[in-house]
Amino acid sequence: MATVEIADLKKSFGAFPVVHGVSMDFKDGEFIILVGPSGCGKSTLLRMIAGLEDVTSGTISIGGKVVNTLSPKERNIAMVFQNYALYPQMTVAQNLGFSLELSKMPKAEIDVKVNESAEILGLAPLLxxxxxxxxxxxxxxxxxxxxxxxxxQVFLFxxxxxxxxxxxxxxxRAEIKALHQRLGSTIVYVxxxxxxxxxxxxxxxxxxxxVVEQIGTPLELYDFPKNMFVAGFLGSxxxxFLPGxxxxxxxxxxVLNNGESVALARRPDVVGDNDIVLGVRPQDISxxxxxxxAATVKVIEPTGADTHVLVELAGxxxxCVLGARLDMKPGDQVRLSFKTPAAHFFDAKTEARLEAFSNENKGQQA
Structure with a gap:
């Protein structure tokens, strides 16, 4: 397995730039996931790592070696595509061993590797x-x-x-995670x-x-998003977001834009009373x-385990994610509390988080 290092990577299609100076390092054996909305450049970035797209500028290193000019075959990576890309005329065993045949590996060795991978993935009865x-x-x-x-050296998904x-x-999802833990492989997953x-x-x-908005563990990004984009993207x-x-x-x-006041569990440590945005996850509203x-119920979505309720509050x-069984209907009035220590505060103009990340407030908010 190997590390992956990306330094000031840029990609343009003609005069249209799609990746803007991305830099990041992935550790040996790490499971990295690239996320973002459609068109954000995540698949293009993965294809540049694989060698399927040329790099406009910057460097990609795998295992300490710059691979910008190497072909996909020379990079010793393997890519799993969305559409499987299997050969329909071949059996499972033949699909598994085809790349090894192309590399002129002896048939006995191919059979061993095919059977090993089939056992790992539960494919032995399907060969x-x-x-x-x-x-x-x-x-x-x-x-x-x-x-x-x-x-x-690296798996790309x-x-x-x-x-x-x-x-x-x-x-x-569980099978891929278990596979990673078993192989200890470096995975970059889009x-x-x-x-x-x-x-x-x-x-x-x-x-x-x-552009990279933030890199961190899942809980770091969930608990301490750098800005409103990250905060709104992660979490379901x-x-x-409430401006005021x-x-x-x-x-x-x-104080909301209509003059109504919402009580908070704490006042954020920011200077002045400039326009801010309160961010609260649905699970933290009670x-x-x-x-x-006061809020007006608009839509009710029972899920069995809980109830998702869409309300209108001050425009x-x-x-909200509320109790499992609720006797309410559209048009009903409810009163909601936002007094949660897990509240987030953002600058209304820049959308940046107003309270800096620290181990101290991480402990308080966890």
Missing amino acids: DRKPSQLSGGQRQRVAMGRAIVRDP DEPLSNLDANLRVKM THDQVEAMTMADRIVVLRSG PAMN KLAADGSAAL QDPDNGT NEIT
Whole structure:
């Protein structure tokens, strides 16, 4: 396995830049996930690491060696694609061993590697089948097995689960994570699904418009997002944002744009009463019939384990995750409390987090 080092990497298609001076280092054996909205450059970045896209400027190093001018074959990486890319006329065993045949490996060695990867991925009973006889999850495991047999320095995954149904995605997430733990491999994984990122990654790289917004562990990014973009991207349902000003009397309260006041668990440590944005995750909002802020129910979504409620509060739409069984309907009035120590505060103009990250407030807010 190997480290991956990216230094001031840029990519343009003609006059159109899509990656803007990205720099990051991935440790040996680390599971890195690149996330971001469509068009943010994450797949382009992965394809540059693989050698499938040329680098406009900057360097990519794998295992301490600059690979900018090397072909994909020379980089000793393996890539798993969204569409599996299996050969339909070949059996599972032939698909698994095809790249080894091309490298002129002896058949006996190929058989050993194919059988080993098949055992790891539960494909042993399927070796004589063709891709058309497999389910989506089985095809994805064959694609992963084809990568494993090559013993690459780095595994690259490009949205490998996006074609699977919801239940199978959950199962395959666990299988890929277990595979990583078993092989101790370096994995760079691209997805637009923040749930995949939160549940699988050692560290997450959040990209927007070809720029790295933040890098950190899943809980670091969830608990201490650098800005409103990261805060809103990670977490399901997404974080709520309420614009306003801190109360002029110095109390722990936010005065909303319509003049209504929302009580806070604490007053943020910021100077002045400039326009700020309160960020609260749906799970941190609670009902408070006596002292809560009035809101009107718009949509109710029972999930079984809990109930997601969309409300209108002072002209803002807010999503709350409330009790498992709620007797309410659209148009009902509820009173909600935002007095949570897990609240976030952002500058309304720059969208940057107003309170700096520190181990001290990490402990207080965890």
